[in-house]
Amino acid sequence: MKHAKYLALTAGLLASTTAVAQERFITIGTGGQTGVYFVVGQSICRLVNRDSAKTNLKCTAPSTGGSIANINAIKAGDMDMGVAQSDWQYHAYNGTSEYEGNKFDKERAVFSVHSEPFTVIASKAANIASFDDLKGKRVNVGNPGSGQLATMQVVLDAKGWSMDDFALASELKPAEQAAALGDNKVDAIIYTVGHPNGSIQEAVSTIDANLVPVQGEAIDKLVADNPFYAYATIPGGMYAGSPDDVTTFGVKATFVTSSDVPDDVVYEVVKAVFDNFDRFKKLHPAFENLKEEDMIKDGLSAPLHDGAVKYYKERGWM
Ligand code: GLU
Numbered sequence: 001m002k003h004a005k006y007l008a009l010t011a012g013l014l015a016s017t018t019a020v021a022q023e024r025f026i027t028i029g030t031g032g033q034t035g036v037y038f039v040v041g042q043s044i045c046r047l048v049n050r051d052s053a054k055t056n057l058k059c060t061a062p063s064t065g066g067s068i069a070n071i072n073a074i075k076a077g078d079m080d081m082g083v084a085q086s087d088w089q090y091h092a093y094n095g096t097s098e099y100e101g102n103k104f105d106k107e108r109a110v111f112s113v114h115s116e117p118f119t120v121i122a123s124k125a126a127n128i129a130s131f132d133d134l135k136g137k138r139v140n141v142g143n144p145g146s147g148q149l150a151t152m153q154v155v156l157d158a159k160g161w162s163m164d165d166f167a168l169a170s171e172l173k174p175a176e177q178a179a180a181l182g183d184n185k186v187d188a189i190i191y192t193v194g195h196p197n198g199s200i201q202e203a204v205s206t207i208d209a210n211l212v213p214v215q216g217e218a219i220d221k222l223v224a225d226n227p228f229y230a231y232a233t234i235p236g237g238m239y240a241g242s243p244d245d246v247t248t249f250g251v252k253a254t255f256v257t258s259s260d261v262p263d264d265v266v267y268e269v270v271k272a273v274f275d276n277f278d279r280f281k282k283l284h285p286a287f288e289n290l291k292e293e294d295m296i297k298d299g300l301s302a303p304l305h306d307g308a309v310k311y312y313k314e315r316g317w318m
Contacts, residue, residue, distance in 0.1 A: 059269075081257040119190070136166070
């Protein structure tokens, strides 16, 4: 009796395992809903899901805290892939900076996407013309788990400052920071993000605000010492209130995964993007100038995932 029940249970389990094996779910970590990572993840999933009938892959891309949250979720096996700034891809793989003692050696690069200038935007009333003017001001430094909060800490360390140098260092999410600037709850916000984006557009449409240049010796040293940082320019006229080009430094947004994610899954995701690349580039203005040959090398420091390499070789790119 007991035995028969066990057999029936086993048969049931087998049936459901077979059903599950046919549909494979992948999760892509993004960022706040008003940022560009969310569009990257949603766009990739849209292309992957068009082929679901063939590949059995079902892709979702929920909103997350950003780079650090995504890398940590992939490392823990809670997510399969995600978007992360090139600086944090590097530090996670090498076990440096925030990742000291917490190395993610299974981290794998897939491709890079758009450039992300380290962007400071201030209300005009606060009279902030340079990064140094932020001293003593109320600044939204980025939500926990975001790339901007982690990179802001790097900038503060480089300058010999700390969070205590601000009258307030708030950690609001991107979706809340524009309103906080508009409501005069903060004087400035920090956001490492592709341009143009909805969050900053929202900020400059509610109050008079200006982009703030991020320059000087400390920044020159960061760019000189680190392959993942470069000077960056936010074009004049992109946002209301900032008619001139603004110089800062920045990173690349990159797409990362783990060596634990099977080759064929990564292959199908990469194939969905690059077989439909013209369509992909139309999904956000920050993707407009992307070039395949740059995307498979720029900003990548972890080894490429084998599934991605397979596709790039097929296309003759490697
Ligand atoms: N660079 C930000 C981060 O790493 C996210 C920007 C975006 O959402 O587009 O958290």
